[in-house]
Amino acid sequence: MEYLRYGECGIRIVFGDTIDPAINSRVINYYRHLKSKEITGIIDIVPSFNACLIIFDNTQIEFLRLLNTLRENEAEAVSPIESKPQIHEIPVRYGGEYGPDMGFVSSFTGLSEKEIVHIHASTVYTVYTIGFIPGFPYLGVLDKRLFVPRLTTPRTSVPAGSVGLAQLQTGIYTFESPGGWQIIGRTDMRLFDYNNPPYSLLQTGDRVRFIPV
Amino acid sequence: MIEIINPGLQSIVADNGRYGFADIGVPASSALDGFAYKAVNLLTGHLNSPPVIESIGPMFSLVFHSNMTFAITGAWVDGTIDDRPLTSWQSIKAKKGSILKIKRVLKGFRYYLGFSGIMDLEKIMGSYTTNMECHFGGYGGRPLKKGDTIRFTFIKEISEKSMDSDTIPNMDPPHILRVVDGPEEGFFREDCIGVFFRESYKVSPKSNRTGVTLAGPPVEFKEGVEKSIISEGVLPGTIQIPGDGMPVILLHERTVGGYARLGVIARVDQDLLAHLKPGDDVVFKRLSLGDAEQLWMQRQKKIKNLSKFD
Numbered sequence: 001m002e003y004l005r006y007g008e009c010g011i012r013i014v015f016g017d018t019i020d021p022a023i024n025s026r027v028i029n030y031y032r033h034l035k036s037k038e039i040t041g042i043i044d045i046v047p048s049f050n051a052c053l054i055i056f057d058n059t060q061i062e063f064l065r066l067l068n069t070l071r072e073n074e075a076e077a078v079s080p081i082e083s084k085p086q087i088h089e090i091p092v093r094y095g096g097e098y099g100p101d102m103g104f105v106s107s108f109t110g111l112s113e114k115e116i117v118h119i120h121a122s123t124v125y126t127v128y129t130i131g132f133i134p135g136f137p138y139l140g141v142l143d144k145r146l147f148v149p150r151l152t153t154p155r156t157s158v159p160a161g162s163v164g165l166a167q168l169q170t171g172i173y174t175f176e177s178p179g180g181w182q183i184i185g186r187t188d189m190r191l192f193d194y195n196n197p198p199y200s201l202l203q204t205g206d207r208v209r210f211i212p213v
Numbered sequence: 214m215i216e217i218i219n220p221g222l223q224s225i226v227a228d229n230g231r232y233g234f235a236d237i238g239v240p241a242s243s244a245l246d247g248f249a250y251k252a253v254n255l256l257t258g259h260l261n262s263p264p265v266i267e268s269i270g271p272m273f274s275l276v277f278h279s280n281m282t283f284a285i286t287g288a289w290v291d292g293t294i295d296d297r298p299l300t301s302w303q304s305i306k307a308k309k310g311s312i313l314k315i316k317r318v319l320k321g322f323r324y325y326l327g328f329s330g331i332m333d334l335e336k337i338m339g340s341y342t343t344n345m346e347c348h349f350g351g352y353g354g355r356p357l358k359k360g361d362t363i364r365f366t367f368i369k370e371i372s373e374k375s376m377d378s379d380t381i382p383n384m385d386p387p388h389i390l391r392v393v394d395g396p397e398e399g400f401f402r403e404d405c406i407g408v409f410f411r412e413s414y415k416v417s418p419k420s421n422r423t424g425v426t427l428a429g430p431p432v433e434f435k436e437g438v439e440k441s442i443i444s445e446g447v448l449p450g451t452i453q454i455p456g457d458g459m460p461v462i463l464l465h466e467r468t469v470g471g472y473a474r475l476g477v478i479a480r481v482d483q484d485l486l487a488h489l490k491p492g493d494d495v496v497f498k499r500l501s502l503g504d505a506e507q508l509w510m511q512r513q514k515k516i517k518n519l520s521k522f523d
Contacts, residue, residue, distance in 0.1 A: 006396050007477035008505055010448045019443055031236070044235035046446030046468055053446025055235065058506065059513055129444065131238040131469030134347055138444065175347040192237075194337050194349045200237035 001026075001078070003067060009043075011054045011067065019049050019140065019168070024128050026078065027052050028205035033077035039069060047204045048129040049138070087124065087207040090172070090187050092163050094120075094212055098186035101151075105165065105182050108148050116184065119143045121210045125170065127202050135174035135192030135200040139208055142168045154180035161186045163210070174200075185210075214278035215328070217361045221315065222270025226332065226351035227325075229262045231340035235446065235468040242342045242350065243465045245323055245422070245487035248382065248516065249287035253327030255519060256284035256304040258371040264334055264341035266326040266357070273315040277307040281368045282329035286376070288321030288384065288488060303375035304329075321384030321488040330365030345422065346466065380519060382484065387413060387494035390482050393505050395451060395474035400438045405430070405458075409475070410499050414460065418491040423466040424453075425489050431458025432475060444471040450478035450486065462486060479505040481512050 004012045013030065016023035031047035034054070041061025046053040056066055070077075094117045095102040102113055109116065125139035142165065150166045155178060158164070162173040164181025173179060174192040191201045202208065217224070229250060230243030244250035244267050253265055267287075277283075284304040285292070292299050292315040299305055299313075301324070307313065318324065334341055334352065343351025352361060398406070414429035432454050434440055440456050447453075451463045453472035462478060463470065464486060478486065479500050489495065500508075 004396065005502065006474075007393060007448050007450065008480050008502065008509060010446075010477075012396060012445070017443075035236070043232050044468075046235045048445040048469055049443045051443075051445045053448075055446070055448060058509070063506075129469060130236065131444070131446075132467070134234075134238045134240075134344070136238055177346060192347075194347075198237075199234065199239070199338065204236060 003070065005063065006053065009056055009058055011056070011063075011070070013052045013054065013070070014050065015052075016050045019128070021126060021141065023050050024126065025205070029081055030077050031204065032081055034070075034073070037073060039066070041066060046129075046131070048131070085126075085205060085207045086203070087209065088202060089209050089211050090189055091213040092121070092185040092187050092210045094185040099163075099184040101164075101182035102184050105146070105148050105184055109145060111145065116146065117212050119146055120170065120184065121212050123209075125208045127204050127206045127208065128169075130200060130202065130204055133173070133175050133177050134194070135202065137171055137191075137202045137208065139170045139172075140168060142170050144168070148182050150180040151182065154178055158183060159186065161188060163187060214362055214364050216276050216278060217357045217359055218274040218276055218312070219272050219359060220357045221268050221273030224266050224268040224273060224357040225343040225345065226264045226334060226341055226357075227267040227343060228264050228341040230465065231338050231342055231344070231350065234338055238468050239338060240344070240468050241449070241465040242340075242344045244325065244342070245464060246287050246325065246484045248484045249323075249325045249487070251516065252302065252376055252380075252519075253284050253286040253325045256286065256302070256374060256376065257282055257327040257329045258369050259327070259331075263327075264332045264351070268315070268324055268326065269318075269322060271315060271317040275313050277311045277313070278309060278362075279330075279365065279368060280306070280308050281365065282306050282371050282373065283313070284327050285324055286327070287324040289319040290324055291316045291319055300375070302378075302381055304371065304373050306373060322490040323487045328365065328368075329371050330368035333364040333366050377519075380515065384485070384488045387496050388485055388489060389496050389498060390485065391479040391498045391500040391505065391508075392452065392476040393479055393500055393502050395476040397442060397473035398475055400434055400473045401454065401475060402433050402435050405432045406475075409460075410497050414495045414497075416489045416491050416493045416495060417459075420489065420491060422464060424464055425462040425486060427460045427462070427495060429459075432460060433458055434473070440473070441471050442473055444469045447474070448477055450480070450483045452476045452478070479508065481505065481508040
């Protein structure tokens with residue numbers, strides 16, 4: 001792992017340079033340790049596929065002091081946390097009006113709609129990171145047979161609950177928003193509730209399985 | 214209570230931001246001009262972080278249904294209170310029935326309206342600010358409309374005062390933005406980086422509260438370099454370069470991003486991002502991290518002294 005400065009208020013802790021479940025699990029492990037430490041001056045921690053961004057307030061803690069604190073905590077922060085990942089089952093209506101890109105995905109992959117649903121719903125995915133919009137999970141790894149490019153022109157509006165594919169990832173639009181993923185279905189499950197902690201049903205590191213309904 | 218007569222081009226409730234939730238994708242959505250936010254609160258007697266109104270454009274108008282003191286900071290405006298001309302960066306007493314009108318914006322882009330009471334709004338995830346994209350926080354998660362009313366708690370009696378003119382930043386274009394190198398600075402052709410810091414860019418009309426898009430000489434990638442990165446956490450003020458080479462400066466509405474990051478606007482210049490309007494010229498100047506930190510610390514010290522001016 002590498003500590004890299006990013007602007008005045010960021011430290012990137014980079015664990016690798018590929019999308020890889022083993023690298024991501026080290027990121028998540030590190031993030032959980034660090035979050036539990038509640039170090040003064042750290043404003044936000046953003047775990048992602050292969051890195052953890054620490055956003056700090058440099059009027060509260062100087063860069064070098066924070067770097068030292070992080071190094072002191074490193075041995076503990078990289079030791080694996082024993083915990084069973086939480087598995088969420090998400091009901092999805094595939095195709096038809098709920099999956100406007102099912103036709104494209106079918107012609108691009110050469111698979112029938114039934115095969116697409118079967119493959120998509122038979123993987124247990126990991127939440128690699130959450131972002132772009134609140135609660136939006138980047139789930140991987142998608143079965144290679146479902147690899148599709150993003151839309152050439154993103155939609156100006158994708159309904160909340162839409163389940164999409166992009167390259168080797170699948171994800172769920174937690175809010176109505178613009179978006180460029182290929183939409184194959186929709187869930188009625190509410191994934192983000194800003195009134196009730198912990199707000200996001202899914203947390204980085206959780207597992208997700210889609211249930212066709 | 215206040216009642217909106219005309220929300221102008223767009224008015225939202227904002228504060229100093231929603232923090233601690235970037236790990237679940239929740240951005241800060243803070244008032245874009247942090248100093249103007251702080252100043253409007255000092256002028257209206259607040260040392261904490263109450264909600265204020267962030268507005269753009271002409272025609273904004275409201276009526277006061279209670280006596281209170283208010284102030285406008287950020288962009289300089291041409292406005293009236295009960296048909297008497299008012300001055301930005303100064304607190305002013307309003308009476309029950311007083312009407313505030315903003316005719317036009319003279320300098321800068323976003324202006325901030327603060328009051329000597331605290332707007333009686335609900336905090337969502339620890340903040341009053343509006344997440345416009347996902348419709349939560351602020352005033353029911355949406356921009357203010359004609360007829361909206363906001364009640365207040367704890368309206369304080371305070372005297373009228375004004376902000377020292379030498380603490381008020383210049384908001385006239387061309388905007389000079391100082392930049393420290395970003396994580397992927399090495400992805401770009403050196404000649405293009407040279408041009409980036411030499412030529413000027415224009416603020417594109419595609420800009421919004423999520424990001425400022427610029428038009429000018431494209432910043433091209435070196436041969437054989439990937440044009441995107443594995444998505445990871447991003448800081449406000451980051452200059453991203455999409456495939457078309459046109460820089461986009463991120464504001465406070467994104468937590469992760471997948472574009473290569475050429476640089477980061479020095480914090481001391483980040484408040485200026487609130488005042489970049491379509492058509493404005495922007496010039497970038499390269500700055501070392503050490504100098505950026507020093508300038509920020511000096512600025513903080515100056516601002517800290519202001520809070521003692523009571």
